[in-house]
Amino acid sequence: MRSSQYIPFLLPFAIAWPYTKHQGYGTSSTQLHENLQDAWYTKYTKDNRSEVNTLSTKNRLVTPNDPTSVYSCVGPKAEDFPGQDEWLTFDQLWEINEPVIEKANRASTYNDDLQAAIKEVASDSKVDARLILALIMQESSGNVTIHCTESTACGLMQHRGSHPFSPSSPKSGIKSMIEDGVYGTPQVPGFLSYFNCDASTPAPSELTWVNTQLIKGNPYAAAHVYNTGHIDDDTLSTDRGKSNYYAHDILSRLQGWNGWRGGCEKSRGCDGLGFEDRNCW
Ligand SMILES: *[C@@H]1O[C@H](CO)[C@@H](O)[C@H](O)[C@H]1NC(C)=O
Numbered sequence: 001m002r003s004s005q006y007i008p009f010l011l012p013f014a015i016a017w018p019y020t021k022h023q024g025y026g027t028s029s030t031q032l033h034e035n036l037q038d039a040w041y042t043k044y045t046k047d048n049r050s051e052v053n054t055l056s057t058k059n060r061l062v063t064p065n066d067p068t069s070v071y072s073c074v075g076p077k078a079e080d081f082p083g084q085d086e087w088l089t090f091d092q093l094w095e096i097n098e099p100v101i102e103k104a105n106r107a108s109t110y111n112d113d114l115q116a117a118i119k120e121v122a123s124d125s126k127v128d129a130r131l132i133l134a135l136i137m138q139e140s141s142g143n144v145t146i147h148c149t150e151s152t153a154c155g156l157m158q159h160r161g162s163h164p165f166s167p168s169s170p171k172s173g174i175k176s177m178i179e180d181g182v183y184g185t186p187q188v189p190g191f192l193s194y195f196n197c198d199a200s201t202p203a204p205s206e207l208t209w210v211n212t213q214l215i216k217g218n219p220y221a222a223a224h225v226y227n228t229g230h231i232d233d234d235t236l237s238t239d240r241g242k243s244n245y246y247a248h249d250i251l252s253r254l255q256g257w258n259g260w261r262g263g264c265e266k267s268r269g270c271d272g273l274g275f276e277d278r279n280c281w
């Protein structure tokens with residue numbers, strides 16, 4: 001009798017166990033929901049330029065000649081942003097970003113570990129590897145030893161409570177930093193928690209301060225919340241009256257921007273997004 005009372009309590013943990021290797025914020029978001037995977041996740045397969053493969057069935061998107069000056073002016077509403085068929089392939093994006101990562105670390109020492117970790121976390125979480133790469137590039141340019149900002153936003157994904165880089169075990173340290181950004185830390189939810197907010201599922205109880213109804217399983221809206229911590233309407237280019245370009249930067253990176261000045265300058269010319277006064281250092 002007595003032991004049976006424990007079953008309902010033990011069962012969820014037993015089921016969740018294989019998926020909760022990472023101690024994130026809550027356990028509700030360990031994988032992208034299946035309906036969102038259909039729309040937003042492509043399993044990584046090697047991108048053979050000379051061949052047609054699953055990633056290039058439709059319009060093969062061409063790697064931009066000048067990744068410094070790519071910028072995408074869409075929106076301002078989240079629903080105006082394009083689907084993943086308008087993102088380059090992971091291999092194309094890696095080729096564009098690899099030199100940036102190398103520059104950020106002043107060596108190519110960590111490039112392979114970084115790429116492997118992105119693919120592993122993508123495969124586990126079903127957050128597309130290209131989205132994870134774009135977030136990392138936006139947050140840290142792939143600089144594995146980057147300082148914490150606002151004292152606690154640390155690591156490759158500049159996430160509160162994230163593991164720091166550990167020179168003695170770079171490989172696992174890099175993966176931990178990425179998991180912290182995707183799954184969250186004990187202190188704050190990760191990108192996946194926001195991304196998983198869609199109309200078909202009740203808002204997770206841990207996200208009380210976010211109007212999760214507005215995210216609608218949209219990765220750009222999730223990126224906006226990852227950056228600002230809130231979302232006030234379906235317009236991603238303004239943030240409580242200030243213009244905010246984070247979601248547009250993520251989109252632009254998915255379309256081949258390498259984060260350098262030319263694209264930033266181009267963003268100032270986007271019609272109706274309010275980026276005119278953006279500071280491009
Ligand atoms: C990619 O191309 C190489 C060399 O042509 C070939 O050996 C390999 O099987 C191809 N991979 C895929 C996934 O098509």
Ligand SMILES: *[C@@H]1O[C@H](CO)[C@@H](O)[C@H](O)[C@H]1NC(C)=O
Pocket residue numbers: 103104105106143144145146147
């Ligand atoms: C990477 O981060 C470290 C630590 O903050 C910093 O010293 C270094 O200058 C950064 N690399 C580049 C290229 O900015």
